[in-house]
Structure formats: structure tokens, C-alpha cells
Amino acid sequence: MTIASDGGATASADVGSGHCDGPEYSPDGKWLYLNTESFSTAKGHAQLARVQADGSGFERLLESNTVDWFPHLSPDGSYASYIRFPSGTEGHPADLPVAVVLVSTDDWATPLHVWPLFGGQGTLNVSSWSPDSGRFAFAAYPLPDAEPDSPKD
Template sequence: MIRPLQSGQRCEVWIASVTGESQLVYTTDDVLLEAPNWTLDGSSLVLNGDGKLRTLDVSSAELAEVPLSGVPDLNNDHVLAPDGTGILLSANDGHIYRALLDGGPAKRITDDYGAFHFLHGVSPDGSQLAYVGIEAGDFTQPGRLMTIASDGGATAAVDVGAGHCDGPEYSPDGKWLYLNTESFTSTPGHAQLARIQVDGGGFERLLESDTVDWFPHLSPDGQLATYIRFPSGTVGHPADLPVDVVLVPTVDWTTPLHTWPLFGGQGTLNVNSWSPDSTRFAYVAYPLDGYDTQPHTTKD
């Protein structure tokens, strides 16, 4: 489903520095943009909006549509291939596709067996994809951590407990999958950050918090990470809430370096949005008229 902006709402694309500053680089009240990736050359962000893939030039703030064919409307789960020229896409038909970032025909990777596939991670060598699978599109059931070869074929499940999980993403060294999961609690919706070795061992919680924590994203150098923090009691990762984008050192996830409060949620930080040099990352805010949404960093 394509999500529009509400009446009196705008979409803002921000770039934050690891030193705590943030810069508004694009704003619009015409299209709801989501889930920025950063291109390998550091020149542009890749986002989805109105079911299409878009690029946003960081210097000129020029937004352009990537001319894809053979793929249905997109959702906000897309990941750049490690070579920087390809992109892996999740579409609203529940399947994963591969295309070139320059545009052209897209190729479907997943088979048509009824499950929905929500892509989040590609291994550093480009050979494997990590996604959340929901059988037969039954969203009353918890999502499961799954992997598949990047050229398709058989899928494999990775056991992270009975709770819903989301956002599985490979570490830069390819040894771990980072994710959020509800397997550590019996409280509905209480997602917490975790990681598991790609072979299924070493499943561990990264921090214990009262907030609902989603979408851990490691910087390319592996030294820092971002995630989005929802209010306690949130179920899922809904839109239009006061949330925080949080920056932490990966040696200690319990000690935030900086926090950016904003009005957003779904679409703000669904995929890895780090710059190639690990000094900046992008996120999206969706302020409403009458709501003080000027992002400001706080040092926790």
C-alpha cells in the first residue's frame, strides 16, 4: 500500500553528522519519501515514494525517478548491492527484485509460493540476502528471519525465537545479522535490538530498554550504529509518532552518543542510511502543522 502525506503534513529529508549536527536537505508536501540509502559514491540518497524508486542528489537537492520496468509498486525496503550499481527491492506483491540503480528491467528473485518477503540485508560479498518472511501474507503471524541466495533459490530460516522480528541486516564483516525482535519479552510489541551469527549461533540482546527499539544499522566501518526508538507500549513500527533516532558506539549499545527527536516512525530509518565514509547518515521526518518538529540533537 502506498502511504500518502496527511493534510498539513510535509516530508523532510535530513542528514546527520556523527558529531551531532543535522542538516535539512530536502522538503516536500507533494510526495511521502521513505527509507534513505546512500549511494556508494556518496553523491545521492535512494528513497521510495509513491511506489517508485527515487534518487536525491545531496548537493543539488534534485529529486529524480529511477526508470524501472517489470516491478510492481515498491514498499520501503530496498538495499544497494555491494558493487554500488545494483539495488535489491521489495515490492507490494510481497516479492524481492533486483535491478540496476540506473534503471531498466527488474528481475524477480523470490518464488511465488504465497509468502511475503521484506528485504533488509545483503551480505558484504553480495551472495546472500536477509529478509523477514510472513507466511501467506498473514500479518497476524510473527515475521521470521530468513535468508536466500541473491540470485534466488531455496530459502533458509534462522531461529531467533517465537517473537516477531524485523530489520535483519548483515554486519560489515559478514559474520552477524543485526535485527529487532520481540523474543525477549511477553509484552506485545516490545521490540528490542539483537544480533545472531549468520550460522545461527550466539543469539544475544544488545541492550535492555523500556522503549520499543527498531532497525539497527551499522556504519560501514562497524564502529557506530543507528536505530529508531519508539515510545514504550508501541506495537509495530507505525507512522506519525514522536520518535528518536539514536546514535551509539557498537562497543556499548547502552550509551547513546547523540539522539535526534522528531515526528516520524515508519519510513524514517527502515534501511541502512549510512554514508560510505561512516561520518553521516540520513533519515526522514514527517512533521504536521502545529507540531514542533525542528530536529535537535541531544547528548545522552
């Protein structure tokens, strides 16, 4: 559901029957980016998607074996970051090996960089891009003597 900032009319988008979370407008306001379980029958298998702001054009951004959450576009719309949880993860819990992924919005399937780390809930829940689209921030929870282990595709 969307609602105008002045409290006006609401609109709804059909994004399937699966749980969806983390909606965020694209910088141009034309799309809502989100994660959804609508593409899988496996409980918790969130994938990245987008839907036009008018509720049409629902589409999957990439297909993976991992559980992918919180797509955040850079202010210029050229890049996106998201968090990759291990396959079989339900929700977005804390305290497990995850990866933060950077992609070009022209090619979601080919990461530009992957940062494996120990984290989860709170690592990348909200957009943290710098205004010039040159950097973004994320949080890791380092543990003594812990080796990060990246979830595999």
C-alpha cells in the same frame, strides 16, 4: 532464514518465537542485526538483537523500556543508528514522537546522540549511511507548531 545470493541452500536461525523484522548483515557479513519481540511477553515490545550468520549466537544488544527498531551499522562497523518508539507501541507506525539514536557498536546502551522528532514509519527503515561512515540520513515529518517529544528509557 537466509539464502545464498546465487539461489543456493537456505539456512535458518533460532531467534525465538516473537516477531522479528529488519534483518541486515554486518559489514563483515558475520552477523545479522534485527529487532525482535522475543525478549518480552509485552505485545509489540521490539528490542535490538543480533545473530551470527550461521544461525548461532543469538543475543540482545540492549535492554530498554522503549520499542526499538531497525538497527543499521555504519559501513566501517563502528557505529549504528536505530529508531526508538514510545513504550507500548505496536509495530512501527507513522505519525508519533520517536527518536533516532546513534550508538557505538562497542556500547549499545550509551547513546552518542539522540534526535527526538515527529516521525515513525519511514523515518529510518533502511540503512542510509554514507560510504565513509561519517553521516547517515533519516526522515522527520515536521508539523506546524509541533514540539518533538522524545520517548523515555
